[in-house]
Amino acid sequence: MSRGRPSRISIATAMATALLSTSACGMGGSGDDNDAKQPERSGEVSGRITFRTLQLKPTFTTYVQGVIDAFEKKHPGVKVKWEDVPGEGYNEKLVADAQAGALPDVVNLNTDSFQLLADRGMLADVAKLDPAVQKEYVPGAWDQYKLPSRDGVFAYPWYVTPEILTYNKELFAKSGLDVNKPPTTVEQFFDYAEQITEKSGGAYTAFMADPKSRLPGDWQKMGVPILNGAKDRFAFNTPKAVGWVERMKELYAKGAMPKESLTKSDDISQLYGADKLVFGPGSPGFIRDVKQNAPKVYAKTQVAGAVTGVLGHIGIYTQSLGVRKDTKSPDAAAEFAKWVTNGPNQVAFSKEVAIYPSNAKGLADPYFSDRGDGKDPETLARAIGAESLKEAQLDANTPVEWTNQIGDAVVREMQKAIKGEVDAKTALGTAQEEADKILAQQAGPKQK
Numbered sequence: 001m002s003r004g005r006p007s008r009i010s011i012a013t014a015m016a017t018a019l020l021s022t023s024a025c026g027m028g029g030s031g032d033d034n035d036a037k038q039p040e041r042s043g044e045v046s047g048r049i050t051f052r053t054l055q056l057k058p059t060f061t062t063y064v065q066g067v068i069d070a071f072e073k074k075h076p077g078v079k080v081k082w083e084d085v086p087g088e089g090y091n092e093k094l095v096a097d098a099q100a101g102a103l104p105d106v107v108n109l110n111t112d113s114f115q116l117l118a119d120r121g122m123l124a125d126v127a128k129l130d131p132a133v134q135k136e137y138v139p140g141a142w143d144q145y146k147l148p149s150r151d152g153v154f155a156y157p158w159y160v161t162p163e164i165l166t167y168n169k170e171l172f173a174k175s176g177l178d179v180n181k182p183p184t185t186v187e188q189f190f191d192y193a194e195q196i197t198e199k200s201g202g203a204y205t206a207f208m209a210d211p212k213s214r215l216p217g218d219w220q221k222m223g224v225p226i227l228n229g230a231k232d233r234f235a236f237n238t239p240k241a242v243g244w245v246e247r248m249k250e251l252y253a254k255g256a257m258p259k260e261s262l263t264k265s266d267d268i269s270q271l272y273g274a275d276k277l278v279f280g281p282g283s284p285g286f287i288r289d290v291k292q293n294a295p296k297v298y299a300k301t302q303v304a305g306a307v308t309g310v311l312g313h314i315g316i317y318t319q320s321l322g323v324r325k326d327t328k329s330p331d332a333a334a335e336f337a338k339w340v341t342n343g344p345n346q347v348a349f350s351k352e353v354a355i356y357p358s359n360a361k362g363l364a365d366p367y368f369s370d371r372g373d374g375k376d377p378e379t380l381a382r383a384i385g386a387e388s389l390k391e392a393q394l395d396a397n398t399p400v401e402w403t404n405q406i407g408d409a410v411v412r413e414m415q416k417a418i419k420g421e422v423d424a425k426t427a428l429g430t431a432q433e434e435a436d437k438i439l440a441q442q443a444g445p446k447q448k
Helices: 011-016 061-074 090-099 111-118 139-143 169-174 186-200 217-221 239-254 268-273 284-293 330-340 343-350 377-389 404-418 424-443
Strands: 047-054 078-085 106-109 156-162 164-168 301-305 316-323
Touching (some): 047 330, 156 284, 156 330, 156 343, 156 377, 186 239, 217 239, 284 377, 404 424
Parallel strands (some): 047 106
């Protein structure tokens, strides 16, 4: 099962923000060799702090401003300045601000921007800033913000998108498959796709080819190592990965995926909503899209737990809040980040958009366990996703080293191999070599 992208109307689309090569190199100013010490709390929650979010205005202005107002009422000595910026160019703006020493006190981070700032010592270790806070978050989300290069946890987990399985049960049955027995491994998923293709007669396809939405999740679920033990080089060029590429090539040639989907996936909602695709993306937010835009297909949609493979765990996508390491108001910044990510505030956010709390108490809210009559796809998806999140582990997540830039480099080679322009082994070798070069650049100068 692909590690499906979040809904196009979901705020989680911000996770796909591109990381330009300029941001992968060492940053000047306060960035390269940040000598700022871990901030020490005084016990006084006061001061002026800046809070930056990613692409939340105007849709969620009322919610976010309400959270800020409630915090300022609780802590009258604090004034929060909220700024919201577009998703496009977000990481580049962070680089520019880092160079100018102008990072916000509390900043919304995606996987790339977290790696970019934390690995260069620009973010406070929240495990030290707030030693008791770990127990408030689900392990898979908390562990996502550890770094292999340094001890510590460098962001408060915020909202989460878990992976689930969505499929058109009518087309599934037409293909001779049992709608109550969805695939549980990547290999079985491919076998089902082949049968779907044989039975469809070209009337519909099985899944989208787009390798960017499938990697590195598919490989991890097959037991392919993504990194070496030291996590300083990639290690995915293995026989199992070769098998994955060859199977994708075979299915692509047979018509199991739309041909154009090898290089883009923008039309997935339209294809699924038009009864032309069996497997939808593995995102709970997608269910809401289908409900709004294709109610007839929504009625045919089945939801199940994500394909887990040999790991037995799902993939999760997270957003977080980092605290600037040299903030002048560490108490206010830490308390505010914890406030935004607490149980009640995350539950309230999740009711406005198809996301989930990283906060354990929030995830335990009855809203996430209610399955209704077990027939409504959106209600069922919410419950299935929440159950999975409670046990989601880091080994099924996209490693922080796998940035968008690295993913793009790997995907380019996989596309060539799937089209048959180059053999699988050669493509994987080239992809790993390119990924290692980018990883070395992204590592940059480390904090001593």
